[in-house]
Amino acid sequence: MSSAEHKLAIEMKNISKSFGHAVANNKVNLDVRYGEILSLLGENGSGKTTLMNMLSGIYFPDGGQILIKGQEVTIRSPHDALELGIGMVHQHFKLVDVFTAAENVVLGLKDKHSMKQVEERIASICDKYGFEVDPKKKVYNMSVAEKQTLEIVKVLYRGADILILDEPTAVLTPQETEKLFHVMNNMKADGKAIIIITHKLNEVLSVSDRVAILRKGESVGTVETKDATESSLTELMVGKKVELNIERPLVKDRQLRLSVEHLSVDNEYGAKVLKDVSFEAYSGEILGIAGISGCGQKELLEAVAGLQSTAAGSSIRYTAPGAEPEELLEKNARQIRECGVALSFVPEDRLGMGLVGSMGMTENMLLRSYSEGKSPFLSMKEPKHLAKKIKKELEVVTTGINTPVRKLSGGNVQKVLVGREIANAPSVLMTAYAVRGLDINTSYTIYRLLNEQKKKGVAVIYVGEDLDVLLALSDRILVLCEGQVNGILDAKTTTKEEVGLLMTNLKSEGGTSHA
Amino acid sequence: MHKEPLIRVAKRDGMPLYQNILIRAVAIVLAMLLVVLFVHFTAGISAGTTISYMWEGVFGNSIYLRDTVFYTAKLLCIAVALAPAFKMRFWNCGAEGQVLAGGLATAVVMVYCGNLPAPLLYLVMFISALALAAIWGILPAVFKAKMGVNETLFTLMMNYVAIKLVDFFYNKWKGSASSLGKLNKGTKAGYLPDLFGSENSWLLLAVVILTIAVYFYLSKTKHGYEIAVVGESQRTAEYAGINVKTVTIRTMMISGIICGICGFMTVAGHDHSISSSTTAGGYGFTAIIVAWLAKFNTGFMVLISLFVIFLERGTSHIADKCSGFDASASKIVIGLVLFFVIGSEFFINYKINLRSKHDKEVA
Numbered sequence: 001m002s003s004a005e006h007k008l009a010i011e012m013k014n015i016s017k018s019f020g021h022a023v024a025n026n027k028v029n030l031d032v033r034y035g036e037i038l039s040l041l042g043e044n045g046s047g048k049t050t051l052m053n054m055l056s057g058i059y060f061p062d063g064g065q066i067l068i069k070g071q072e073v074t075i076r077s078p079h080d081a082l083e084l085g086i087g088m089v090h091q092h093f094k095l096v097d098v099f100t101a102a103e104n105v106v107l108g109l110k111d112k113h114s115m116k117q118v119e120e121r122i123a124s125i126c127d128k129y130g131f132e133v134d135p136k137k138k139v140y141n142m143s144v145a146e147k148q149t150l151e152i153v154k155v156l157y158r159g160a161d162i163l164i165l166d167e168p169t170a171v172l173t174p175q176e177t178e179k180l181f182h183v184m185n186n187m188k189a190d191g192k193a194i195i196i197i198t199h200k201l202n203e204v205l206s207v208s209d210r211v212a213i214l215r216k217g218e219s220v221g222t223v224e225t226k227d228a229t230e231s232s233l234t235e236l237m238v239g240k241k242v243e244l245n246i247e248r249p250l251v252k253d254r255q256l257r258l259s260v261e262h263l264s265v266d267n268e269y270g271a272k273v274l275k276d277v278s279f280e281a282y283s284g285e286i287l288g289i290a291g292i293s294g295c296g297q298k299e300l301l302e303a304v305a306g307l308q309s310t311a312a313g314s315s316i317r318y319t320a321p322g323a324e325p326e327e328l329l330e331k332n333a334r335q336i337r338e339c340g341v342a343l344s345f346v347p348e349d350r351l352g353m354g355l356v357g358s359m360g361m362t363e364n365m366l367l368r369s370y371s372e373g374k375s376p377f378l379s380m381k382e383p384k385h386l387a388k389k390i391k392k393e394l395e396v397v398t399t400g401i402n403t404p405v406r407k408l409s410g411g412n413v414q415k416v417l418v419g420r421e422i423a424n425a426p427s428v429l430m431t432a433y434a435v436r437g438l439d440i441n442t443s444y445t446i447y448r449l450l451n452e453q454k455k456k457g458v459a460v461i462y463v464g465e466d467l468d469v470l471l472a473l474s475d476r477i478l479v480l481c482e483g484q485v486n487g488i489l490d491a492k493t494t495t496k497e498e499v500g501l502l503m504t505n506l507k508s509e510g511g512t513s514h515a
Numbered sequence: 516m517h518k519e520p521l522i523r524v525a526k527r528d529g530m531p532l533y534q535n536i537l538i539r540a541v542a543i544v545l546a547m548l549l550v551v552l553f554v555h556f557t558a559g560i561s562a563g564t565t566i567s568y569m570w571e572g573v574f575g576n577s578i579y580l581r582d583t584v585f586y587t588a589k590l591l592c593i594a595v596a597l598a599p600a601f602k603m604r605f606w607n608c609g610a611e612g613q614v615l616a617g618g619l620a621t622a623v624v625m626v627y628c629g630n631l632p633a634p635l636l637y638l639v640m641f642i643s644a645l646a647l648a649a650i651w652g653i654l655p656a657v658f659k660a661k662m663g664v665n666e667t668l669f670t671l672m673m674n675y676v677a678i679k680l681v682d683f684f685y686n687k688w689k690g691s692a693s694s695l696g697k698l699n700k701g702t703k704a705g706y707l708p709d710l711f712g713s714e715n716s717w718l719l720l721a722v723v724i725l726t727i728a729v730y731f732y733l734s735k736t737k738h739g740y741e742i743a744v745v746g747e748s749q750r751t752a753e754y755a756g757i758n759v760k761t762v763t764i765r766t767m768m769i770s771g772i773i774c775g776i777c778g779f780m781t782v783a784g785h786d787h788s789i790s791s792s793t794t795a796g797g798y799g800f801t802a803i804i805v806a807w808l809a810k811f812n813t814g815f816m817v818l819i820s821l822f823v824i825f826l827e828r829g830t831s832h833i834a835d836k837c838s839g840f841d842a843s844a845s846k847i848v849i850g851l852v853l854f855f856v857i858g859s860e861f862f863i864n865y866k867i868n869l870r871s872k873h874d875k876e877v878a
Contacts, residue, residue: 006635019525019526020525020527060523063869115555231670305754307753307754332756333753333754333756334756337756351749353751353754354751354754355746355751356743356744356747356748356751357747358743358747359743359747363740366756367744367751367755368739368755370737370740370755371737371739371756376736376737376738377735377736378735378736378737378739378740444621
């Protein structure tokens, strides 16, 4: 049965929405049928989330019509949306940590069912589609994938037959992603309409029936997935051809830069976030760090940058070109930075840490260098020059170098940050989730910048999520699992499956292998 | 099934300057209309009389004008003192106490060291005023920096300590002072001499210098940059290698010291007395509003201080002239106007969309 025979679930006609002068959606058309999976594709700031938020009742369109099951409707609130059978699973989970799965599912519902009935219904939903949810498990004990499953079960329990998933795979391992696609296909077979937002083209191609593409807030068109390729989709999305190869230049002369030994970090409750981590980083190499989110990547980078207190017995030694090794743990953040060790971005907190949101590019350039010189006054000349240079070279889209960086889109914020860190001529460059939430074009710009640094002889440490990219970009991959090094692999020979397995299954003591 | 909501609120993406000024002007005009109505019904005077009384109370003669200048300068001085702290998002609600601390230290030195030679006496008064006010500012900062104690509550509480200390000395000195509470009324020791023929000039001079200095301190110096970064995000500040504790304490010391200057000038240069109700006179709290309305820009503070004092002096003059309208009524008026002015911020940041006709037809 071809998808054309299915009934229309959603029709959005000429939908427009502006925020101030910024037009987020301009006469966008979109339709979704029951029993199909539609991918919504577009660069950052192309208006995908805005469009979906109008379906789920968070925003109200300025113009246009929304038809559900052929009926024109007005969606004023998430409550209205749910009544129409539209359920959205957001990127940031909306669950109560101290409640059980079942309690979260019924939270806010008025019907009076006993917990037993609720659990039975959850069990029947799970059986039907192949979910695994333990109704009695508390949310704080759940993994990211379990929480996401619970979010989907929650909207299904509420009777949704139109599901919107906003970047659901961004936080999942390859195995978990496969599981998610499996249940998505089961839901599709049951006649549900599913919209998935994702930046990963291979996922788009493998899971969806059709792909709707937005560019700069306008619909570029909808294509059948079977007729599409990664490069054709990218071209539609960006508006021009984009080279989709990640280089891995070989640098011959590698030298030891960073030597981390027995690094342990305790969190504020005394639990080990990092346990006996040892590794080395070399100049002219990209060391990839893989791991499911929250298994110590952030602490690892911050410990090296001097922003994280470490447990006794830890050692982080840095060897500058032609110098003796120095112990970094005895230095503060500023001294470490002056050695040439740069922590460039932690976008989990892109604006909360690397940049000051209310300041313009110029003032943000000052963040690293403002204290230089003896004068009590700020010197704006050099930062202004640098800001202009970065704006030009990295094609930062901004109304001016004094526009608060908070107003820039995610990708541009990232460029400002990486531009500044690279301008410092570091000898160790650490990046975390450098391309999280970034569109394809910007992502490849960032990969290119990192490779340029590598070729210059910088030791690059790249914490990433997308295993395809990690495998293509890195020279070696260190896999973290529960705060421990679960293996260091040669990126040229390893497979996605091997890395994924190491991310989730902690090997026994002493089982780490060096590539 | 559903109608479009009648009113929707959307965030604006900035607006031209003239529109910004227009909205504020409309707010003030509306507020003044309400004031005139309010005065009409309480004091029973016409709109014209209300405005002319207010004008008279503010600029009517040299005595009124002198007071206007003094109180504007005083309010401005405290608002300027708050600017660095607020820029750091350290909600210093303790300016009242810091001014009182400065005033109290001045008074204590005047009373107990009154026989020191004049220049030395002034110097000791000045330094002790600054030191005590600085302590009043630093204490909450230290607790915030070291233990994360909430600064709003801490600075508020410090006000009460200062008020009660002042009350204690006020009662202790009541016998020796005149009925007006003048200190050293016989010797006039510690009274600042007139400068350029006016006792106001000292405060005025100090305020002009401070307003300009704080403006440059915040926008052009490394310290100012640190304050802005700490205010935005402590994590970012740490990442940039800024010592957040040092900056917090240093900034509150500056805030306290400027309040101390205000307390010193008030007691030694103008009041020559001390009391918990007049030395700071609630300006420590009014200044919070001034600082906020000026978005921590000391230049705007000049205009806003003048506006607030205009209302205050103007309405209290109406209260002097008319029965049925007293000091509390004048406070209501100030509250009303500030309500409008602060309310206009909403219309500057957001726009209101009414349900469009098209949707009505559909629904």
